[in-house]
Structures are given as structure tokens and as C-alpha cells.
Amino acid sequence: xxxxxxxxxxxxxxxxxxxxxxxxxxxxxxxxxxxxxxxxxxxxxxxxxxxxxxxxxxxxxxxxxxxxxxxxxxxxxxxxxxxxxxxxxxxxxxxxxxxxxxxxxxxxxxxxxxxxxxxxxxxxxxxxxxxxxxxxxxxxxxxxxxxxxxxxxxxxxxxxxxxxxxxxxxxxxxxxxxxxxxxxxxxxxxxxxxxxxxxxxxxxxxxxxxxxxxxxxxxxxxxxxxxxxxxxxxxxxxxxxxxxxxxxxxxxxxxxxxxxxxxxxxxxxxxxxxxxxxxxxxxxxxxxxxxxxxxxxxxxxxxxxxxxxxxxxxxxxx
Amino acid sequence: xxxxxxxxxxxxxxxxxxxxxxxxxxxxxxxxxxxxxxxxxxxxxxxxxxxxxxxxxxxxxxxxxxxxxxxxxxxxxxxxxxxxxxxxxxxxxxxxxxxxxxxxxxxxxxxxxxxxxxxxxxxxxxxxxxxxxxxxxxxxxxxxxxxxxxxxxxxxxxxxxxxxxxxxxxxxxxxxxxxxxxxxxxxxxxxxxxxxxxxxxxxxxxxxxxxxxxxxxxxxxxxxxxxxxxxxxxxxxxxxxxxxxxxxxxxxxxxxxxxxxxxxxxxxxxxxxxxxxxxxxxxxxxxxxxxx
Numbered sequence: 001x002x003x004x005x006x007x008x009x010x011x012x013x014x015x016x017x018x019x020x021x022x023x024x025x026x027x028x029x030x031x032x033x034x035x036x037x038x039x040x041x042x043x044x045x046x047x048x049x050x051x052x053x054x055x056x057x058x059x060x061x062x063x064x065x066x067x068x069x070x071x072x073x074x075x076x077x078x079x080x081x082x083x084x085x086x087x088x089x090x091x092x093x094x095x096x097x098x099x100x101x102x103x104x105x106x107x108x109x110x111x112x113x114x115x116x117x118x119x120x121x122x123x124x125x126x127x128x129x130x131x132x133x134x135x136x137x138x139x140x141x142x143x144x145x146x147x148x149x150x151x152x153x154x155x156x157x158x159x160x161x162x163x164x165x166x167x168x169x170x171x172x173x174x175x176x177x178x179x180x181x182x183x184x185x186x187x188x189x190x191x192x193x194x195x196x197x198x199x200x201x202x203x204x205x206x207x208x209x210x211x212x213x214x215x216x217x218x219x220x221x222x223x224x225x226x227x228x229x230x231x232x233x234x235x236x237x238x239x240x241x242x243x244x245x246x247x248x249x250x251x252x253x254x255x256x257x258x259x260x261x262x263x264x265x266x267x268x269x270x271x272x273x274x275x276x277x278x279x280x281x282x283x284x285x286x287x288x289x290x291x292x293x294x295x296x297x298x299x300x301x302x303x304x305x306x307x308x309x310x311x312x313x314x315x316x317x318x
Numbered sequence: 319x320x321x322x323x324x325x326x327x328x329x330x331x332x333x334x335x336x337x338x339x340x341x342x343x344x345x346x347x348x349x350x351x352x353x354x355x356x357x358x359x360x361x362x363x364x365x366x367x368x369x370x371x372x373x374x375x376x377x378x379x380x381x382x383x384x385x386x387x388x389x390x391x392x393x394x395x396x397x398x399x400x401x402x403x404x405x406x407x408x409x410x411x412x413x414x415x416x417x418x419x420x421x422x423x424x425x426x427x428x429x430x431x432x433x434x435x436x437x438x439x440x441x442x443x444x445x446x447x448x449x450x451x452x453x454x455x456x457x458x459x460x461x462x463x464x465x466x467x468x469x470x471x472x473x474x475x476x477x478x479x480x481x482x483x484x485x486x487x488x489x490x491x492x493x494x495x496x497x498x499x500x501x502x503x504x505x506x507x508x509x510x511x512x513x514x515x516x517x518x519x520x521x522x523x524x525x526x527x528x529x530x531x532x533x534x535x536x537x538x539x540x541x542x543x544x545x546x547x548x549x550x551x552x553x554x555x556x557x558x559x560x561x562x563x564x565x566x567x568x569x570x571x572x573x574x575x576x577x578x579x580x581x582x583x584x585x586x587x588x589x590x591x592x593x594x595x596x597x598x599x600x601x602x603x604x605x606x607x608x609x610x
Contacts (some may be wrong), residue, residue, distance in 0.1 A: 045422070052463075290453060
């Protein structure tokens with residue numbers, strides 16, 4: 001390549017003349033100009049559509065605003081109302097339930113699938129199964145919830161039919177408060193487990209074989225190999241999945257909205273649904289305070305997770 | 319799924335793994351799970367083709383006795399729910415968002431990966447932190463912003479905030495970082511400025527990544543439900559997920575089969591992209607996790 005050889009020639013030349021450094025200086029200024037120009041749209045997008053709204057959203061929590069009249073500063077009144085609202089309590093409990101149920105279920109299932117795919121099975125099967133479990137990620141959550149609604153129908157749903165065939169009584173999946181949350185979890189995990197599976201698979205493939213071979217020599221059984229080698233080496237991925245999962249629980253909306261509209265009562269209502277409801281009622285300030293509290297909770301939980309991670313997440317370079 | 323050319327290519331690199339007795343355990347497990355995962359989609363497809371009266375018959379018939387393709391025609395020409403219009407709206411939004419993101423993310427990813435400039439790392443870190451922010455915080459202020467701009471109930475309200483994507487920048491940057499420096503050095507010596515380097519050299523090299531990002535972005539915009547729910551008011555602006563939920567309010571004969579037909583139609587573009595590029599998408603996600 002002509003340019004390549006030329007650049008090598010220039011770099012090996014001994015000249016250190018002032019004309020060369022002026023050229024470099026101009027080149028660098030042009031570089032910097034280019035760089036800022038190239039990142040400008042993204043930076044603008046970030047400032048206008050992310051940073052700005054986040055700050056505004058946090059600030060709005062201290063106001064009463066209903067669109068028709070101007071925002072009115074009311075200090076902590078929204079938060080007091082939030083703390084006293086029994087429905088908000090229910091939504092909070094739901095969120096805790098969803099967090100534990102969904103994150104753990106998703107993680108365990110993704111791990112099981114990834115380990116199974118990563119085992120000694122033909123490559124064609126690996127790719128085939130990978131594709132099958134990944135595909136649901138691309139399916140619209142709202143649309144597939146409509147399908148699920150029919151599948152989970154108590155009397156005419158096909159799932160209860162099959163359960164009946166093996167002697168289990170009909171389950172009121174989306175009608176009974178005891179069952180709506182598990183149903184939402186099931187539908188949402190169906191949609192999302194493939195993603196975590198891919199992440200874990202990537203992590204598994206990064207674990208060198210000689211570690212397992214050495215363990216075999218030492219007489220380790222499958223479970224020991226898994227808990228002493230696989231899990232620690234996967235801990236960065238697991239950590240990432242848990243953090244992402246908790247953040248994801250707060251964005252849970254489509255499945256419960258379409259399946260049960262938050263019901264019965266508030267049994268399956270999520271934070272985002274509650275916020276949406278306040279928004280629809282034009283209680284902008286109140287809705288913002290819900291968002292504020294949640295943002296705070298996530299921030300605290302995430303920080304705690306990062307701090308605690310030092311004790312169980314094992315990075316290669318330690 | 320692997321194509322024949324994929325298979326032959328890999329057979330030369332990877333030793334063939336036979337099915338052994340021990341491998342039957344994972345295979346059985348995976349097969350059962352695969353059946354469970356595919357079941358809702360298969361049922362959706364089969365229900366969409368059934369004779370309306372038999373859609374929810376007990377005991378259920380999995381394989382439709384007669385195939386009624388006209389369910390699809392009926393739902394597309396539904397008198398109360400203009401599905402074609404909704405699909406068109408979704409398509410328009412998805413295409414514009416995807417093109418916009420391709421342009422802005424490529425530009426920014428290249429700069430972050432290939433140009434040294436002051437505060438580069440700090441800026442990038444700040445942008446990354448935005449990925450961790452749950453979307454709910456920004457929804458309401460964004461709505462207020464759009465309202466003050468008079469953009470509520472327009473597709474612009476959905477498109478403009480999505481023209482840039484920090485995730486996309488992150489993803490593409492990973493790919494740009496892998497291109498050897500010598501290529502851009504050589505071009506610089508030949509007198510090319512950054513724009514030329516970017517367009518003529520870099521982009522062709524990361525084309526697979528661009529395709530992948532395009533697909534991920536398109537699918538995300540295509541499936542978006544909460545956004546349209548918040549920003550759109552008049553039903554003629556609605557997107558297809560909203561349309562499908564509207565369909566649910568319709569009763570009468572054929573309602574279920576038509577609903578399933580409509581959902582299938584919404585899933586088909588995604589399926590096409592998936593079959594075309596699933597390995598690349600999976601690869602891109604594995605790469606972007608960049609955990610180590």
C-alpha cells in the first residue's frame with residue numbers, strides 16, 4: 001500500500017524541524033474540531049432528551065402541575081401524599097416481588113439454557129437452540145401479551161387445557177391476585193431470557209478449558225466445577241445481569257398493562273403503570289414524585305450493589 | 319439458523335461433536351424448553367389461520383383443519399381499525415429513526431474510537447451513565463417538552479428523541495476500536511480528512527455492525543408501545559401495537575383469529591430480519607457486553 005509505506009518512511013525520518021511541529025499542531029486542532037463536530041448530535045441528544053429531562057423530572061416532583069395552570073411550588077407535599085397513599089404501598093410491594101421473582105427466575109433460566117447450549121452438543125444444535133431462545137427478544141411485548149392473554153384464559157385457554165390433561169385444576173392466571181404477578185413474570189421472562197442467555201454464553205465461552213481439566217484431575221464433580229469455577233468466573237456477567245434486571249423491573253409496563261391493566265385491583269400494577277396513571281390524570285407533579293422516589297431507590301440499590309460486588313465479583317485481573 | 323455456506327465454513331475450523339449419551343441430557347432439556355418457548359408463536363400462527371368458530375375450541379386443534387388466509391385480508395380491511403395505516407405509521411417512524419441513528423452513532427463512535435480530543439474519556443463515561451437511567455424519569459418531562467414545541471400527537475415527537483442513541487455509539491465504538499490504526503494513518507498521509515476516512519474506509523469495514531445496529535434499532539422502534547401511548551392522541555397517528563390493542567376491544571365473529579392475524583403480521587418483519595441476520599445480532603450483543 002503506497003500510503004502505508006509512505007507513513008512508515010515519514011515516521012522513521014529523523015527530521016524534527018519546526019515546520020513539522022506546526023503541521024502537527026494544525027493537524028491536531030483540525031482533529032479536535034472534527035471530533036467535537038462528530039459527537040455533537042449525540043451530545044445534543046443527550047443534553048436535550050436525557051440529561052435535561054432527568055433534571056426537570058426530578059425538579060417537577062416539588063411542584064403541582066396539571067397543564068392547564070402554571071406549575072406551583074409545593075415543596076414536599078407530593079412526597080407526603082405518596083408516603084400516605086396505600087396504593088403506592090401496594091405498587092411498591094409489587095415491585096419488590098417482581099424484582100426478586102423476575103431477576104432470579106430470569107437469571108437461573110438463562111444460566112441453565114446457556115450451560116446446556118455450551119455443553120458437548122453438536123455445533124449445529126448450538127446455533128439452532130441459540131436462535132430459538134433469542135428470537136422472542138425481538139417480538140413486541142405488547143403484541144405477544146395479547147397472544148398470552150388468550151393462552152392464559154381460565155376457561156378456554158390452551159394452557160389450562162393441557163394442565164387439565166395432567167390432572168391439574170384450572171389456574172386463574174390473569175384473574176386471581178395470587179396468580180397475576182407470576183403470570184406477568186412468566187410472560188416477561190419469555191420475552192427477555194434470550195438476551196441474558198447470550199450474555200452468559202459469551203462469558204462461558206471465555207472460560208478456558210484447562211481450568212475444568214485441572215479440576216477433573218483433582219476429582220471434582222460437576223457441581224463443584226460449576227460452583228467453584230463457572231460461577232466465580234461468570235460473576236461479572238451475573239452482576240451485570242442483576243443490575244440490568246433490577247433497572248428493567250422498573251420499566252415493566254407492556255405485559256401487565258396488556259394482560260391485566262394492573263389488576264385485579266392493583267395486584268399486578270407496576271411503578272411505571274402507576275406513574276402513567278397519574279400522568280393520564282394530569283397530576284404531573286405527583287407523577288414526577290413517583291419517578292423521583294424510584295430514581296432514588298434505584299440509585300441507592302445500584303450503589304449498594306457496586307459496593308457489595310467487591311466481595312463476590314471476581315475480575316480476571318485481580 | 320445456519321446456512322449451508324455457514325456450515326461448510328465452520329466445519330473446517332471446528333471439530334465435529336457427535337451426540338453422545340451424556341449430551342442427551344442437555345439436548346432433552348433444550349428441546350423441551352425450545353418447544354415451550356416457540357409454543358406461543360406457533361399457536362398464534364395457527365390460530366390466525368383457523369376457521370373463526372374453532373379458534374378457541376376445546377379440545378384445541380393445533381393444526382388448523384382448514385386454512386383461512388382471508389382472516390388476514392379481513393383484518394387488514396377491518397372497518398373500525400385501519401391496520402394498514404398503523405403499520406404504515408410504524409414503518410415510517412422505524413425507518414427514519416434507524417437512518418438517523420445510523421448517521422449520528424457512526425459519527426460519534428468513530429470520533430470516540432479514533433480521534434484524540436480533550437475530555438474524550440470523561441464525556442464518554444457520562445454518556446455511558448445515561449444508559450443506566452430508567453426511562454420513566456424522562457417520559458413526563460419529554461412530554462412537556464414536546465407539548466411546548468407543539469409536537470404532541472405527531473410522529474416527530476417519537477422520532478426526534480430517538481435520532482441519537484448512546485447504546486449505538488457504544489456498540490459501534492467497540493467495532494471501530496478493532497480496526498487497525500495503520501489504515502487510517504495511511505489515508506491521513508494521503509491527505510484525507512476525517513470525513514473521507516470515515517466514509518470511504520471505516521464504514522465499509524464496520525458494515526456488518528451497522529447492519530446489526532440498524533436491525534436492533536428498527537425492531538425497537540417498530541415494537542415501541544409506551545412511547546406512542548404517551549405521545550400520540552389521534553388514532554390515525556397510532557402505531558401497530560396500539561392498533562392491535564384497539565382490535566382487542568372489538569368483538570364479534572372472527573375477532574380472535576383476526577387479532578392473531580394482526581399480531582402475526584406485526585411479527586413478520588422482525589422474523590425476516592432475524593432469519594437474515596441472527597448470528598450477527600447475537601455476535602454484536604456478545605461483543606457489546608464487553609464485560610472484561
